[in-house]
Amino acid sequence: MLPPYVTRDLVAERLPLIFPEGTPNRNYCIRELAASTVFTMLYIGAVENNDVYLGPVHVYRMADLQAADSSDESRLSYRSNLRKKKFVVPGVRWYADNTREPIRDETLREGLIVVGAVYEKPGVSTTAGIPRYALKAELAALFNPALQDAELEASIGEWQKAHLNQSALARVSLMRMGATGKDGVLVSFPNGETRTLTHGPSSIISKAVVEVFAKLFLEQPGVIWLSESSHKVAVQDFKLASIIGLDIEAHKNLPDLILVDLGPTDPLIVFVEVVATDGAITPRRQEALYAITDKGKFKRSQVAFVTAYADRETAGFKKTITGLAWGTFAWFMSEPENIVVLRDGVSRLVSLNELVAQPA
Incomplete structure (x- = not known):
């Protein structure tokens, strides 16, 4: 038949x-x-x-x-x-x-x-x-x-x-999250505020970083900075930045997002680059962002870098993965509870057995 x-x-x-x-x-x-x-x-x-x-x-x-x-x-x-x-x-x-x-x-x-x-x-x-x-x-x-x-x-x-x-x-x-809606992509911030970003893949990933990533990986999250290509600055919380001693007013070359975790004794600053097609945390980008925190007298152990993607299957990830800086993280909107660690060799080298044995 x-x-x-x-x-x-x-x-x-x-x-x-x-x-x-x-x-x-x-x-x-x-x-x-x-x-x-x-x-x-x-x-x-x-x-x-x-x-x-x-x-x-x-x-x-x-x-x-x-x-x-x-x-x-x-x-x-x-x-x-x-x-x-x-x-x-x-x-x-x-x-x-x-x-x-x-x-x-x-x-x-x-x-x-x-x-x-x-x-x-x-x-x-x-x-x-x-x-x-x-x-x-x-x-x-x-x-x-x-x-x-x-x-x-x-x-x-x-x-x-x-x-x-x-x-x-x-x-x-x-992957469909935020893809619909006549007025744009609505983002709910940890402090209860909401903002609407223009439609686009970068806005959808940014929404996931704020609403999903921050809740999963930060103890007491806050959003200091969020930019989008169409309006350049969508959110800038100078008050929160001032509380932790981070001067963002003098810097124009900021990443897509700056998050802060106020849970630890020493606040953790998280620089996030959102990649729809390009713009990952490369070694050059990492050093440029370290310059901001070095000026603010932050220890480098208080700084984290994340490149956020929609999915491992996207062209943006495949295009940029080889340029990701060591000592940074990669996160995927489609697999929110997982995170890729690009571990550098600054700290003591350990065996694969020790890495496997480390608690999640």
């Missing part, structure tokens, strides 16, 4: 709806190679309970004329005869043979299998060159061209709730 014929364009259109921002390894699930893979699974009927399986060869030998032939006879012939030497696939091939690895390792194993869209036939040796992948039946149903508009949206929502795990659902939810 073959599922209804669909075009690769329709598959490509629906994949980003099914796997929204925050989905683990989302790029592997929505890029063109993923659309080609899902299309080919549907084309040959490699769907759960059909006892039909796809191998990467089905994808990289697909050609434009073959893909456009929607007849059951042609689809079944491609499925059954592809491996025969005399079988000729009509048209221009989509991919070269060396696309086998990214199809298998990225699109399937690191992408669609991880999010529960594809299953691998059990009992097949990892070295066996036989087809082993099939679409889950409930996912395959989402590509039925008869499913449209509100019905499609509802079906996708039901699939996400049933098949994306709790961690993935949480990431999707957090």
